[in-house]
Amino acid sequence: MPPKGNQLRSNSFKDESRPRQSSASRNERERLSRPRLESLPVFNLGDGRIIKIAGLLCLIISVFFLIAFTSYIFTWEADQSYVLESNGGWGNLFKTQQELIDNGVTNPVVQNWLGKLGALMANQFMFEWFGLASYFFVLVFFVIGYRLLFKVRLFSVAKLLGYSFFGLIFSSVAIGYIHGFVNNYPHYFEGEFGYWSTRLLNAQIGPAGTGCVLAFAALTVLIIAYNIDFKLPERPKKQVRGSDSDIIEPDSIELEDEVIFEPVEWPRANNRSRESATPAPLAPESQERLKQEPSFRPTVTAPLTPEPVLTHNLAHAAAIANVAKVADEVILSPEISYDHNEDESDSEEVSNGDEIPLTVEDSRPQAELSIEKEADKNTNELVEKFGMYDPKLDLSSYKYPTLDLLENYGTNKINVDATELEANKNKIVETLNHYNIEIDKIKATIGPTVTLYEIIPAPGVRISKIKNLEDDIALSLAALGIRIIAPMPGKGTIGIEVPNQHPEMVSMRSVLATEKFQNTTMDLPIALGKTISNEVFVADLAKMPHLLVAGATGQGKSVGINAILVSLLYKRHPSELKFVMVDPKKVELTLFRKIERHFLAKLPDEADAIITDTKKVINTLNSLCIEMDQRYDLLKDAQVRNLKEYNGKFVNRKLNPENGHRFLPFIVLVVDEFADLMMTAGKEVEMPIARLAQLARAVGIHLVIATQRPSVNIITGTIKANFPARLAFRVLSKIDSRTILDAGGADQLIGRGDMLLATGSDLIRIQCAFVDTPEVEKISDHIGNQRGYPSAMLLPEYVGEGEASAPKDFDPNDRDPMFEDAARLIVLHQQGSTSLIQRKMKLGYNRAGRIIDQLEAAGIVGPFEGSKAREVLYPDEYSLERHLEELQKSSGN
Ligand SMILES: Nc1ncnc2c1ncn2[C@@H]1O[C@H](COP(=O)(O)OP(=O)(O)OP(=O)(O)O)[C@@H](O)[C@H]1O
Numbered sequence: 001m002p003p004k005g006n007q008l009r010s011n012s013f014k015d016e017s018r019p020r021q022s023s024a025s026r027n028e029r030e031r032l033s034r035p036r037l038e039s040l041p042v043f044n045l046g047d048g049r050i051i052k053i054a055g056l057l058c059l060i061i062s063v064f065f066l067i068a069f070t071s072y073i074f075t076w077e078a079d080q081s082y083v084l085e086s087n088g089g090w091g092n093l094f095k096t097q098q099e100l101i102d103n104g105v106t107n108p109v110v111q112n113w114l115g116k117l118g119a120l121m122a123n124q125f126m127f128e129w130f131g132l133a134s135y136f137f138v139l140v141f142f143v144i145g146y147r148l149l150f151k152v153r154l155f156s157v158a159k160l161l162g163y164s165f166f167g168l169i170f171s172s173v174a175i176g177y178i179h180g181f182v183n184n185y186p187h188y189f190e191g192e193f194g195y196w197s198t199r200l201l202n203a204q205i206g207p208a209g210t211g212c213v214l215a216f217a218a219l220t221v222l223i224i225a226y227n228i229d230f231k232l233p234e235r236p237k238k239q240v241r242g243s244d245s246d247i248i249e250p251d252s253i254e255l256e257d258e259v260i261f262e263p264v265e266w267p268r269a270n271n272r273s274r275e276s277a278t279p280a281p282l283a284p285e286s287q288e289r290l291k292q293e294p295s296f297r298p299t300v301t302a303p304l305t306p307e308p309v310l311t312h313n314l315a316h317a318a319a320i321a322n323v324a325k326v327a328d329e330v331i332l333s334p335e336i337s338y339d340h341n342e343d344e345s346d347s348e349e350v351s352n353g354d355e356i357p358l359t360v361e362d363s364r365p366q367a368e369l370s371i372e373k374e375a376d377k378n379t380n381e382l383v384e385k386f387g388m389y390d391p392k393l394d395l396s397s398y399k400y401p402t403l404d405l406l407e408n409y410g411t412n413k414i415n416v417d418a419t420e421l422e423a424n425k426n427k428i429v430e431t432l433n434h435y436n437i438e439i440d441k442i443k444a445t446i447g448p449t450v451t452l453y454e455i456i457p458a459p460g461v462r463i464s465k466i467k468n469l470e471d472d473i474a475l476s477l478a479a480l481g482i483r484i485i486a487p488m489p490g491k492g493t494i495g496i497e498v499p500n501q502h503p504e505m506v507s508m509r510s511v512l513a514t515e516k517f518q519n520t521t522m523d524l525p526i527a528l529g530k531t532i533s534n535e536v537f538v539a540d541l542a543k544m545p546h547l548l549v550a551g552a553t554g555q556g557k558s559v560g561i562n563a564i565l566v567s568l569l570y571k572r573h574p575s576e577l578k579f580v581m582v583d584p585k586k587v588e589l590t591l592f593r594k595i596e597r598h599f600l601a602k603l604p605d606e607a608d609a610i611i612t613d614t615k616k617v618i619n620t621l622n623s624l625c626i627e628m629d630q631r632y633d634l635l636k637d638a639q640v641r642n643l644k645e646y647n648g649k650f651v652n653r654k655l656n657p658e659n660g661h662r663f664l665p666f667i668v669l670v671v672d673e674f675a676d677l678m679m680t681a682g683k684e685v686e687m688p689i690a691r692l693a694q695l696a697r698a699v700g701i702h703l704v705i706a707t708q709r710p711s712v713n714i715i716t717g718t719i720k721a722n723f724p725a726r727l728a729f730r731v732l733s734k735i736d737s738r739t740i741l742d743a744g745g746a747d748q749l750i751g752r753g754d755m756l757l758a759t760g761s762d763l764i765r766i767q768c769a770f771v772d773t774p775e776v777e778k779i780s781d782h783i784g785n786q787r788g789y790p791s792a793m794l795l796p797e798y799v800g801e802g803e804a805s806a807p808k809d810f811d812p813n814d815r816d817p818m819f820e821d822a823a824r825l826i827v828l829h830q831q832g833s834t835s836l837i838q839r840k841m842k843l844g845y846n847r848a849g850r851i852i853d854q855l856e857a858a859g860i861v862g863p864f865e866g867s868k869a870r871e872v873l874y875p876d877e878y879s880l881e882r883h884l885e886e887l888q889k890s891s892g893n
Contacts, residue, residue: 055148062141065125068114069134072122075111076188082110083123090120123188131191133171136164166221173197174214180207389651391575391663395598398786401570405778406509409770421451424477424498428453431476435469437461443493447532448767449503449754450481454493463487466494481750489762497532497765499750506530506753508563508771512570520571523644524666524702527567528560528727528757529769537757537766541568541668541704544725544759545697550710550740551729556753556768557706558588560727561672562776563769564704565592568668569779574598578793580624580669581610582617584676591776594784601667601793609792614680617671621688623798624669624701628692630796631664631699633835643700660838660845665793666700674707675714686716693722710740726758729768797849797864815854818843820884822851823860827880832861832870858887 072079081087081104088095088103093116100108112119125134143160176194179185180202187195201210392398421444429439438458445452457466467486474482477498485495511517511527514536524541531537541547541564551557568577578601583589589610592600600609603616603623611617631643638655640646643664646655655661669692671677677685693703705723707714710731728746731737737746741758749755753768816822822837829836832855837848852870855861860883862871874880 051148055145055150058141058145059149060145062138062145064114064118065121065134065138065141068112068118068122069126069138071111071113071118072126072188075113075119076123076127076186078107078111079119079123081106082108082116083119083127090124093117093120126188126191129191129193130168130172131175131187131189131194133168133175133191133194136168136171140164163221163225166217169193170214170217170221173201177201177207177210177214389653389663391647391651391665392573394789395574395787398573398598399782400573401779401782403509403513405782406512406566406775407507407772408509409505409507420501421446424451425453427477428455428473428496428498431469431473432466435465435472437466437469445533446500447534447765448500448506448530449750449752450483450497450499450532450765452532453496453498454488454491455496456493463494481748481754483745483748483765503750503752503767506767506769508566508769508775511536511769512567517567517571524568524577524668525571526564527769528563529753529755529766531767532765537764538567539725539757539759541702542666542700544702546693546703546723546725547705548715548719548723548726548740549704549706549729550715550726550731550736551706551708551746551755552732552736553708555729555731555749555751556755557708557729558672559753559770559772560729560755560768561588561670561704561706562771565670566771566776566779569595569599569783572666574783574788575663575665577666577668580620580667580795582620582669582671582677583610583612584614584617584673586612588672589670591773591780594780595788596784596792597788597790598783598786601795604794604797614677614685617677618681618684618688619798620795621669621685621692623795624667624696625688625691626796626798627667628696628699628701630835631701632695634661634664635699637661642698658842660835662845664700666702669701669703669705671703671705674705675709675711678714686718690718690722693719710736712739715739724760728756728758730754816847816851818847819851819854819858822848823855823858823880823884824877826855826861826872827874827877830872830875832872836869859883 082092082100083089087105088100092100092103092105095103097108110116110119112122114121125137126132130136140160144157147157172190172194174194176190176196176198179190179195180198190198198210201213205213390396425442425444429442432439432455438461439455440458441456443454445454455466457463463486467484470482470484473484473496474480479499481497481499483495483497485497487493488495506529508527511529514527516536517525517527517538520538522538522540522542525538526541527536527538529537547564549557549560551560565579577599579592579599580601581589581592593608593610596602596609602609602611603620606616611620635641635643635646637659638646638649638661640649643666647663649655650661650663689703689705692701696702703723705719710728726740728737728740728749730749730751731740731746734744734747737744740746741756741763743758743763745763746756749765753770755766755768757764757766818841822841825837825840826832832852834845834848834852837843837851838845841848843851852861856863856870860873860880862873864870874883
């Protein structure tokens with residue numbers, strides 16, 4: 001017999017008696033035998049083609065039967081003489097007309113729509129076998145064919161076969177039984193099978209007995225299939241109240257008892273029924289779907305009813321919770337595990353069962369969807385009419401700074417030669433050997449300023465022993481700035497960072513020119529420099545979300561801040577980003593003065609956008625807190641959680657500017673010398689900074705705070721707790737390093753832009769990108785020389801405690817036309833807020849602000865109270881009207 005398919009590779013073909021061959025010769029033999037195997041026509045059932053052909057065949061058979069059987073009903077009499085067994089039967093299929101006539105066939109031209117084969121086939125099935133019940137074959141072939149061809153399961157095949165078999169026998173016998181009472185219908189109704197079976201049964205148990213047997217069979221199948229209920233006529237029963245005050249129909253309570261008798265086939269259905277508590281009228285389509293599973297009905301009715309879905313009442317919530325609970329239990333129920341052992345019919349029950357909670361899930365969002373659609377319609381119309389809101393449109397001709405404004409320092413090549421590496425390696429190994437520490441392996445990674453030597457110590461060496469040798473290794477290498485990382489996080493090694501003899505300067509240009517920065521999708525990308533493995537390091541300030549920078553004087557802090565600012569200027573449009581700059585040293589950030597009308601934000605009556613005066617810093621910080629609160633109000637009103645979602649909605653014109661909504665740019669507060677502020681203003685500065693650091697992240701306000709003196713009275717616990725991202729340049733003591741990073745290391749840096757970035761648990765050593773003052777100047781000029789906004793972005797007004805007492809001068813003749821209406825509105829709502837005037841009277845922020853100032857001057861509202869609404873000084877409209885009359889009179893005079 002020729003070998004077939006996979007059998008060739010099976011072990012049975014191995015000749016165990018023969019000595020084992022070497023694997024090489026075995027491979028050779030397999031190689032030689034392979035082409036022969038592949039040339040065999042292997043029909044793999046899993047391939048899918050055979051299945052499709054089989055499916056198609058089944059469908060065709062089904063259609064063939066349908067046409068042949070149906071035709072037979074109309075043509076059986078005409079074809080009778082052709083198909084009769086006595087006239088030749090199936091043997092007539094290939095006979096000529098003459099032969100047929102010779103055989104006694106009176107009508108040799110067959111009338112069946114499917115010709116001779118159709119006539120013979122239909123006669124066989126309907127007359128000789130099962131009569132009209134033969135249509136079950138049509139159904140079976142159709143379902144199987146459909147499933148194989150389209151891979152869609154109409155019914156469970158196993159169930160279908162079972163029920164069809166029963167239907168075939170039962171229908172045939174039942175029709176035969178009826179034939180006993182009604183004589184005038186043809187024999188093909190019940191077929192030979194039905195006819196003889198009935199006669200046999202009648203002879204044994206009489207017609208009444210046969211009727212009982214048939215009734216028993218029918219009811220048995222109905223119970224198996226649908227678990228039908230047998231109920232006596234109901235007595236009127238009282239309604240019972242459920243625990244969650246939902247009305248429970250008595251039926252559902254009875255059902256708890258019923259389920260005990262349910263077949264094991266639907267264990268999950270039983271669970272459901274027991275949990276059911278909130279029946280309600282059933283939606284027609286649901287009824288249709290659930291007809292096959294009457295026992296499920298009480299559970300699913302409540303959530304499927306459309307009405308509670310829309311009203312979202314308590315009962316509905318309880319119903320949903322119930323169903324969710326049931327669904328969970330069903331999934332978790334250990335009872336269902338036996339399903340796997342059964343045929344697919346069970347799994348279908350499972351899937352049917354799952355449909356029910358799914359329907360509930362579907363119905364909930366539907367209600368929301370319709371609301372959304374309504375809102376969407378308006379928005380879509382707006383978007384169609386005006387297009388999406390483009391925040392950049394005001395400065396559409398704005399040109400981003402180009403890379404050629406930056407210098408290319410250094411060679412961008414690393415100057416560490418093999419001898420330096422070898423020498424350092426030998427010194428490390430020698431030093432460690434000197435202290436009896438053996439090394440398995442050593443590996444060097446060369447960075448721009450330092451080279452990392454990673455050591456794998458021999459088994460049994462204590463890590464603390466190596467860590468303690470830090471100074472000794474530094475001494476033997478005769479180098480400053482050695483840092484030992486034991487163990488390296490995420491690696492099973494110990495790292496020793498050794499400064500390079502010729503450190504490479506990392507120019508800002510080389511960092512910004514990389515794909516990593518150019519193609520970044522970060523909101524606020526800051527290119528800090530290069531890591532120890534010479535990779536460009538780009539972080540997202542929006543995710544940090546605030547940055548604390550510390551370092552002793554002259555270690556590269558100002559350059560670092562410039563690098564951060566320059567990165568942001570290269571990536572963001574003036575409409576997307578605003579800086580609030582605080583520079584107590586007065587010289588560090590002055591270069592950015594030129595970009596005031598593009599990128600800076602300031603207090604309304606400030607002349608200079610870069611704040612140098614401590615008093616003004618306090619006002620600015622408090623003003624930022626007000627801006628933050630206002631932004632939160634806007635976010636709340638827009639029902640979004642962060643700035644990105646808010647701006648997304650605004651751009652899609654889902655938020656109405658007339659209701660005070662506006663595009664919100666990111667705001668980055670940069671403080672260059674925080675220690676100075678803390679020394680002069682202390683708590684007054686610390687509190688708003690801490691508030692901003694705690695809350696401002698979601699509304700797009702981020703802080704970059706730098707200090708020379710990282711002592712605990714400057715970087716207090718409150719501040720530290722809210723700045724997870726900290727950047728340390730070289731500091732002078734270990735204590736300072738601990739204050740800023742919560743770990744040592746910053747004291748061992750080598751300065752000149754060598755820094756450690758702590759982001760939560762990670763500590764990354766980075767060589768800061770260098771950007772010199774002339775470059776910053778060029779960038780500022782490039783931006784400043786372009787068309788900008790009329791002024792810097794104006795922050796909300798904040799009046800300090802001392803300044804608040806004196807009311808502003810108010811010219812009664814220069815009142816806003818809406819002044820009186822605004823006064824009435826404020827008194828009616830008893831809420832002195834600018835945003836109320838803005839929203840209700842549909843005014844812009846500035847005009848509303850002016851009106852509120854006028855109201856304050858007219859003594860209608862109290863002074864500004866930070867983020868709180870102003871006090872309203874008139875309790876009712878009557879007293880207000882009298883006051884307004886007086887005002888009018890006095891202005892008339
Ligand atoms: N990333 C860098 N690469 C190379 N050299 C740098 C780098 N950063 C700083 N330097 C060098 O260090 C000097 C001092 O840097 P910088 O002015 O930023 O220090 P600082 O910490 O801001 O000092 P201060 O606090 O006194 O203002 C620079 O003039 C420059 O020569």
